[in-house]
Amino acid sequence: MKKVRLLSIIALVIAFSVLVSACQPAAEAAPAEEAVAEEAAPAEEVAEEAAPAEALTFGLVTKALNNPFWEMVHEGSLEVAEANNVELLYLAPTKANNLEEQTRLVDDLIAKKVDGIVLVPVDSTGIVPAIERANAAGIPVALANTNAGGGEVVTFSAVENYDAMKMLAEYAVETLGGKGKVIILEGTAGAQTAIDRKAGVDDTLANYPDVEVLASQTADFQRAQGLTVMENLLQAYPEIDAVIACNDEMALGAVEALDAAGRLADTMVFGFDGNNDALKAVSEDRMVATCFQNPQMQGGDAVQALIDYIAGKEVPARIQTTAILVTKDNIADFADKIAAAE
């Protein structure tokens, strides 16, 4: 009996170490990438012109690790950082949208005395104390994608959710021919992005009395919820001309529900964000349009603003990222992203 227990403990330890080592690559992938970037950048710099006296180190903190959207923000930031000989430390909560963890990450960067922080707040209000601590430590902060309710920031680089959603909704009404029965899938109840996007849709549709909103329901920005909520709404409404979803995940869930019910041909689906698989859906006529938020540019502009600020240049307090309406007409411009999704 004792032998068996000893054996199982040994087996467990082995199993665990295998598991832990399997986890390792993911955890270290980001720093490794940074290291490569660091090595590559100085060489270029020397070739171009005399390098600045000291290389800068920035921290980038997003809302979640391993999320395609935040990964694109990271890519864009890294590109600008690399080009300017800035070392970029990428950190993100392992549990998506966890404010407590994000606050800790910002504090870590402050303790490391980085030269600047690019931050995508999980919660606009909750992050303020962390920004204030960075201010107190004299570290400049630039926000990307999501605004904060306080603290001093160099700039805020993002798409204007309200305006971009209006653009999308206008296009939806145009495709509908100014009349039809519409369902709106809202984001997480109470979240600022969800509120802004919904307001964009509501304000647009209010101008078109012939567009009837059958239902406006939350699907929590999630694909699985989008599927469930759409399945339920299909039961209640035998005729739906369009679904306007406040992000691509929900839109793709709705596409699955419509497809399974054999009603995708009768209903147009609109999304928002421009995720790779949504772009693919547009190219395959499963979705009519989405709005590309240009996450690379959001991150890159924020990094550039910090570099300029530290160099003593003037930086605008608000950098508006241009959102691009993606339809069948310009989907060819996104061929590389669709290919990346395969």
Add this chain to the structure above:
Amino acid sequence: MNKKNNHAEAEVTEEVQLIHEKPSIGKVLSRFSRLGALLILCIGISLLNQNFLKTTNLINVFRQAAPQIIISLGMTIVFLTGGIDLSLGSVVTLTSVVSGYVLTQTNLPWWCAIIAAVGAGALSGFVTGQLIAIIKLPPAVASYGMLWVGRGLAFAIMGASPFFSFPDTFRYLGRGYFLGIPMPIWIVAIIALILGWFLKYTTLGRSLYAIGANPHAARASGIKLSKTLVSAYILSGMLAAIGGIILAARLNAVDQDMGASFLLPAIASPVMGGTSMAGGQGGVAGTIIGSLIMLVVTNGMNLLGINSLWQQLVTGIVVVLSVWLDVIMRKRN
């Protein structure tokens, strides 16, 4: 030694039989109270909206409930032993990611994806069970640790871009029909029948109740505690995997956090269905009813067009009310 064990085991099964097959009026009443709660809810919603009682909608709700029912049944088994498995949500994520990986990144046939996913679920449950039974970690801590291990592995396998566009053979499990009934409902029905039989008529099934009701007595009567415990967690991991497979087949995609939202409903459903978190009490039927109550509420709110800001509140109230009803019926007992 062996003979003695057998004898003791026979004794304990008798005891379990006594606990579970005593036909008391209160027990029957409380069982029907759960079904009653579900029926009252259904009648209420159907009075407010005629679409609710349509066959297509009822089938729709059942199909939606399938993953949650199966995952909750896994939690029910663990609850019977007096434990808890907090890793179930991330096991759902991990196993669906494993199936997505096999389907999109390899040339293996679709059924390999199912075997790989169920295997991953069983392995994860095995490790959780070992941590609890052999290393003696409290179930909440061991499974919380495995929650992170599961998430980490899912991240490592998938990287930043989700898997999507699965072959039709695989998607059939989520959206296909057999004899006019959706596949997820068939899968739930088969699992529920097997599990119901397993818990009632097999030695291992009865031992699960026994170690939850009184571990010392169970051990004294010859039940192998650690083996039984580990089996419970392996079973719950496999059920979570099946839930994950149905979910992936329905969504035609897997993403990094798709299982997380199933953990708390999987804890609530068995409790709403009368399974005790302290162990030794509960079963399959109650958990199915508990899950259905939650899905009917969502369905009803969508049909009625209730404002998004109120939906969470309504769900919370229904969960609390139905557990409360259960407690009242039991006290009367």
